[in-house]
Amino acid sequence: MSEPKYRIADILRQKEGQYELTIFHPDAIARLEGQLFEKRGQPYLKCLASGRDRRAYPEEIVRQLYIKKLMDDYGYPKERIQVEKPVFFGSGVGKKRADIVITHADDPDAAYIIVEVKKPKRKDGIEQLKSYCNAEGSPIGVWTNGGEVVVMHRVDPNLYRALTDIPNVHQTLEAISAERVTLAQLTEIDKLVTERLSLKDVILDLENLVLANAGVDAFEEVFKLIYAKLYDEWRAARPGNPYLQFRVLDDQDEQAFYNRINGLFNQAKRQWPGVFLPGEKIDLTPGHLATCVSFLQDIKLFNSNLQVIDEAFEYLMTKVGKGKKGQYFTPRHVIDMAVKMLNPKIDEYVIDPAAGSCGFTVHAIFWVWGEQLNANGPKQWQREYASTHAYGLDFDARAVKIARAINLIAGDGRTNVYRANTLAPYLWDDIARVGLRERLRRFPDYERDLWNQEHYRYFDFDVVMTNPPFAGDISERRILNQYELARRGRDRVAAKQGRDILFIERSLEFLRPGGRMAIVLPQGRFNNITDAYVREFITRKCRILAVVGLDVNTFKPHTGTKTSVLFVQKWNDDPEAGPLCPRVDDYPIFFATSRKSGKDNSGNYIYKTDAQGNRLLDEHGHLIVDHDLDEIATAFVLFAKEQGFSFWKDDDRPF
Template identity: 30%
Template sequence: MTTKQPKEGYIIDFISGQEIKATPEEVDATQIFSKRLIEEYEYSKEQIQTRPQHFVRKTPSDEAKKEWPVDISIFKGKSRTESDLVGIIECKKKTRKDGLEQLKLYMDMCSSIQWGVWFNGEEQINLQKIKKDGDILYFEIPNIPKNGQRIEDIGKYKRCDLKPAKDLKSHFKVINNYLYGNMKKDDTSTRNRAKQIINLLFCKIYDEQYTGKNEEVTFRAGVYEDKELVAKRIKELFIQVKNRFNDVFEDEDIITLDPDSIVFAVGQIQEFCITESERDVIGDAFEVFVSKALKDEDGQFFTPRNVIKMIVDIINPDEKTMIVDPACGTGGFLIESLRHVWGKVEENAKKLGWSDKRVEEEKQYVATTYFRGIDKDSFVAKVTKAYMAVVGDGRGGVFCENSLEDVKEWSNKCQDKIDLGKFDIVLTNPPFGSKIPIRDEKILKQFAFGHKWKFDKKSKQWEQQSELNNKGKKGGVEPQILFIERCLQLLKIGGKMGIVLPDGIYGNDKLGYIREYLKKHTKILAIIDVPSETFQPNTSTKTTILVAEKIKEGEKIDDHYIFMAICETCGHDRRGNSMPDDDVSLVSEKYFEFMKAPKKFVL
């Protein structure tokens, strides 16, 4: 169900419910932080004032003239009196220096204010105000207090205190910009920044996995802690990660960030439980840190978690299905499939009365035996291996290879684990785009789609030509086209494929041979249209999900109903900001309703 939309150029303020102008400051900063105050810091809307704005005095002694408007004001209680004003958020699009000066000025004007934040959607500063000997002093702090929390208790978390994060992208953006401004110039490439934040994220995930429920977490940064000690603790935690997973991490994998950067990054995410978050956190981190680089180099775009979950739920793998993603990226499909299958393991364990130890052994066996992934980017493949290892193993099934090359070109280890015609399920979002065509003769000759095709007007059939499609200015085949065929090659007869494809595959007249090929070699089960915002802000390419079952050569498929859905919303807007409306998350439930009684859905 879609909520009522404001008039063009306006948005609904998250706190007050008023219709306000959709300025960049509001959309990219004020509204985002307003949601964080509710969802992460546990303040109520009654404690927060945005519209009408609260005004502070122009001078500390002048109570009559309150002329300076505060973007977000936070109060102790619901009275919203000035004496209860404890924190303010300024969301102006200014430089860090100007933002800091304005924040301090506003905090000076009200004696009750204890803390403040400057946030412009990309950078963030958290300040504590302390009065000492008649002077006002300001100190940067790792985070701001939750509702009812003392500032001095920030960073004092037990494992049970951590809460799942709904969306960490805004935090990652802030960390990314901080690192860019504070890392050594030689280390500020997107890859290096990504490596550092990924190392920290694995420390965080490892700490969550191996810390007792009532034990204090190691991944933390307190307000009054020595930054050198915090950095030392985090680096020692990373050594534990490397020792535990020494087949994934190497000796040269180290955290090179300075103490200030470590404390800042830890402070941004320490209160969250990443392993229980609603989104694929590693995927989100990559999307922020390296998506532009991968987009430019390889046409890769990371798949939103709700899209992944929808596809996995529809295909519904169980404990004995062989699963592969031939373009696994950061492992989103593999991790979500693993969660799905583990849920079935736990259900079965309850029926059989298994011990916790037996359940964990079965989970590890399933991950190791039935899950495979390939990616040609060595860094991405390594991250997926590490992610699988920390979450629950399966790392031995992830390889750095080019999925489109002849299987014989893959490493022996990869060939031992992955072969054509062996898989029950293929799930993937392949790289796509006309800017990265495949022209390699060795690759193209393996595929029917690597050849030219011609439409015979008499027979009204597409015919494969003997000539490879790699000559001339327009020569070469877009990778997603070859991936369709490679996915089918990987499947057993009766195996299922869930693949994200650009809309041109379904409607471009020149690509009719692909549609004809699919009709001959598969039984189409579902076609799901997702909105153009789905992969934004990284790309506006319109995509549709195809779910199909591989059939025998020459097998005729009886007439059957195909599930078709059009999603108008996807849980975020074109800027990537989260929104409550999400048709994508509703699709799998409708699919199973359709499967029970398809005639009810016929228009």
């Protein structure tokens, strides 16, 4: 068999990254490739609907494959499929033409389904599709770029709902809207896997379609819906409740639908208490709620590392100004590197004193578990570890809300995340003080021990991992007076000090002797002449294990600040006090610089792709960020074993 002259993969490269073919069967792609022919020195194909010769542009490839799908998978006859159909806008026919139109069975002039393929960007494509559906009165619209698909039901010109799929030639719109789904079926249709989507993509859809004009707090409402959906998946994984309730079903009126979804939210609050107030309810109108649920219902949130959820909240939190305080969500591949390098163990206590959404502690939990979260919930020993050994502190109310929710779910009902100003323990409320009392370090000296019990300064955590806020200074005297680093190497306290510098000292106070820490810091702290006293303080208190320089894109789009991750272990010569880390004057340090950040210059994630440019998924169905931090972590583990570091010396965990 001769090789085809034209290859579809080469044609798609004309618009690199804009079109994929993952929603189509490889056999259909191969057949279409075999039908390409040359005309006027360019690749052409014969339209499956009209029979006309068409230039094989990337978007035409997608269109023909979708027409083939309509005919073979959904049973629509060629006679009902039109291409380049003029769109009628009110007073006359506009200049726009719909890419594919399926007409009504009994009215060849009326649009039943409109398909848009020529706008490869999701937002632009959906807007174009809405305008066509509104103009033609089509009840169903489809946008696709060959990798992602959005199917929408036009309820009225200003209200659209997502559909799981389009009806086949024998189905009605009402029939597919009323279909019930089990958790196993949701796993099969999960759009995060089948379309390589992120939850952030879906949140953006909701913003454009509903939330921007709904008159509600988008963060709060999305949070409530995710909480309710997580509970629904958790509930459906248990015996006796096979069908998911978090769906739009056309067998109920609007109020009954609202009551069902709000009821799930109330049940979630009872199962995982302490995140929402008892009287809180979903504030979306039933119509807007139906649109939101329809776009979320075909996404599976459990059986993941919760990055799915965290990316969505990172986007929402940024919109309400978290970045203005110098606080930035830590990319999950940076967290995974730190967790792997520090290797927390089942009997060790972990804390993040600037927790944000608790990415460090949650991933430490998964590392100890040896597996990720699923809807069946953790095993008993996993639940006990998550609920007793992982702690977090943060002052931002919304960050704490996210962190508590994620930790409650991982710990199956219990959390050790507290809202508190880490730098000012004298301001902590009774909830934080009671929750952290057991982790206070005890001293043989009675007076010192009593002072610590009252002032909450020194703790006995084994591992600290944190990304403290590194914008702004602290000038409050009562806070500054607590810290040696507030003196800047002089005899008196300075008028102000960088927040991240104070966090270095405070974070070390959480560590027991021999404990270890990973902390993200601005690059300047490692080489500024004026910060020499900071480096002297660190080397006096700790052994420097490693410094990993992160790429400048790592924290974009929030900041372009160059950062590094510092890994240290507190000096300790007393085996009774903690893991041994004998003080030495000269020792090797692991240095590495990341050359592949996993983000582009705009701060968008870069994902690994196959030879055809299709995004790859890992064994959990997650998109794979294209970075080099795994390799750096593996190199450090080899270094740690060679050096005999206490936390890797006897560990045979595969890495």
